[in-house]
Amino acid sequence: MRTLEIKTTSSKYPVIVGPNCLQTLPDFLKNRMNQLSKILLITDSTVNQLYGDKVLHLLMDTPYPVSKFVVESGEQSKSFQQFIDIQTYALQEKLDRKSLIIALGGGVVGDLAGFVAATFMRGIPYIQIPTTLLAHDSAVGGKVGINHPLGKNMIGAFHQPIAVLYDTLFIKSLPSLELRSGFAEVVKHAFLKGESFLQELISIEDIEMLDESHLAEIIYKGIEVKAEIVGQDEKEAGIRAYLNLGHTLGHAVEAEMGYGKLSHGDCVAVGMLFAFSLSEKVFKVDLNYVKIKSWFKSLGFPVVIPDNLLTEDLISRMISDKKSTSGQINMVLIEKPGSVKIEQFTASELTNFLESWREEELV
Numbered sequence: 472m473r474t475l476e477i478k479t480t481s482s483k484y485p486v487i488v489g490p491n492c493l494q495t496l497p498d499f500l501k502n503r504m505n506q507l508s509k510i511l512l513i514t515d516s517t518v519n520q521l522y523g524d525k526v527l528h529l530l531m532d533t534p535y536p537v538s539k540f541v542v543e544s545g546e547q548s549k550s551f552q553q554f555i556d557i558q559t560y561a562l563q564e565k566l567d568r569k570s571l572i573i574a575l576g577g578g579v580v581g582d583l584a585g586f587v588a589a590t591f592m593r594g595i596p597y598i599q600i601p602t603t604l605l606a607h608d609s610a611v612g613g614k615v616g617i618n619h620p621l622g623k624n625m626i627g628a629f630h631q632p633i634a635v636l637y638d639t640l641f642i643k644s645l646p647s648l649e650l651r652s653g654f655a656e657v658v659k660h661a662f663l664k665g666e667s668f669l670q671e672l673i674s675i676e677d678i679e680m681l682d683e684s685h686l687a688e689i690i691y692k693g694i695e696v697k698a699e700i701v702g703q704d705e706k707e708a709g710i711r712a713y714l715n716l717g718h719t720l721g722h723a724v725e726a727e728m729g730y731g732k733l734s735h736g737d738c739v740a741v742g743m744l745f746a747f748s749l750s751e752k753v754f755k756v757d758l759n760y761v762k763i764k765s766w767f768k769s770l771g772f773p774v775v776i777p778d779n780l781l782t783e784d785l786i787s788r789m790i791s792d793k794k795s796t797s798g799q800i801n802m803v804l805i806e807k808p809g810s811v812k813i814e815q816f817t818a819s820e821l822t823n824f825l826e827s828w829r830e831e832e833l834v
């Protein structure tokens with residue numbers, strides 16, 4: 472079990488990573504949270520079936536009353552309706568400012584429950600208990616929110632958890648598609664960090680063959696990258712935008728397909744490929760694009776954008792990306808692994824790049 476401390480301008484909290492670290496939850500609550508009035512456990516239907524009772528039993532070992540709210544599993548739950556339903560339930564259950572929310576699940580539950588915590592009575596504490604590989608990213612850093620039909624994560628807040636308990640045993644039950652989705656964010660962290668982390672990942676040919684300790688190792692390294700960036704720029708005034716590598720196009724594909732049709736990680740993977748190709752053209756560098764693309768393909772990531780999505784629709788989504796300023800699209804690009812730059816494009820410039828990349832990929 473390893474602990475990493477996240478230090479931001481607004482807070483400081485531990486991220487505990489390792490097998491069975493979930494068992495530390497009751498002690499953590501008893502030692503660190505005096506005078507808690509109630510706990511609201513928020514999870515999704517799949518995670519509830521697998522681990523709901525286990526976590527509930529652990530919470531029964533604490534002196535605090537516990538309620539549970541279960542959302543349908545999947546991206547569609549990051550919605551206004553679920554947000555309102557949970558707030559209503561929290562009010563009916565008489566949560567107050569001394570109450571605690573626990574998010575048990577992947578990024579969907581973490582983002583949604585975190586946003587409820589950020590806004591309930593103007594903000595109450597919450598703990599993240601991530602259960603997906605992807606959530607090594609989403610559980611850390613305090614970006615919480617829900618989707619709007621017009622764009623991903625458009626409604627949200629920065630609200631840091633008071634702790635993250637990442638029990639790596641949860642990952643055993645994760646379907647391969649979700650494992651791959653989470654691996655995309657690990658790859659993103661490696662590109663941001665530099666060559667040595669990246670080379671370590673490139674030697675992985677099959678994500679499912681990773682054993683528990685190797686997974687824990689790459690999870691920890693990924694979180695270290697995120698912690699370093701979030702520690703310097705909690706609210707994305709500058710370098711936090713690097714964590715958006717692959718997301719400008721990725722989010723556009725995710726929304727344009729319809730939330731939940733393609734996994735977040737698959738969309739980020741295809742978005743990163745475009746960012747790498749664009750980086751090679753803009754900076755006139757060799758990022759080994761062909762090799763990276765064939766590695767992505769062998770891991771099962773989509774390497775092209777679905778044919779039915781129109782470039783103009785994707786560009787119009789990208790113009791409304793949160794990083795955009797005055798109608799210009801800011802793309803996170805890579806000069807080489809570990810060296811990141813944000814470059815601005817007009818819609819028509821980016822349309823040309825995206826169109827020609829899509830054509831190149833067809834041959």
Ligand SMILES: NC(=O)c1ccc[n+]([C@@H]2O[C@H](COP(=O)([O-])OP(=O)(O)OC[C@H]3O[C@@H](n4cnc5c(N)ncnc54)[C@H](O)[C@@H]3O)[C@@H](O)[C@H]2O)c1
Nearest residue numbers: 517544545577578579602603605608609614641644645735
């Ligand atoms: N806040 C952030 O910084 C941040 C970072 C990255 C991604 N995100 C967001 O995270 C979301 C994606 O998260 P995700 O990939 O974890 O998706 P998810 O939460 O939908 O989980 C994926 C699926 O796996 C199931 N599942 C979860 N844990 C499981 C387990 N241990 N065993 C078996 N099944 C399990 C879930 O029920 C769901 O069906 C997106 O909405 C994305 O925008 C947020």
Ligand SMILES: O=C(O)C(=O)C[C@@H](O)[C@H](O)[C@H](O)COP(=O)(O)O
Nearest residue numbers: 608612614623624711714715718793
């Ligand atoms: O933590 C961040 O900052 C990130 O950008 C991490 C991303 O992986 C994540 O998908 C995030 O939710 C995207 O943020 P957004 O501000 O583009 O919605």
Ligand SMILES: [Zn+2]
Nearest residue numbers: 656718735739
């Ligand atoms: Zn992401």
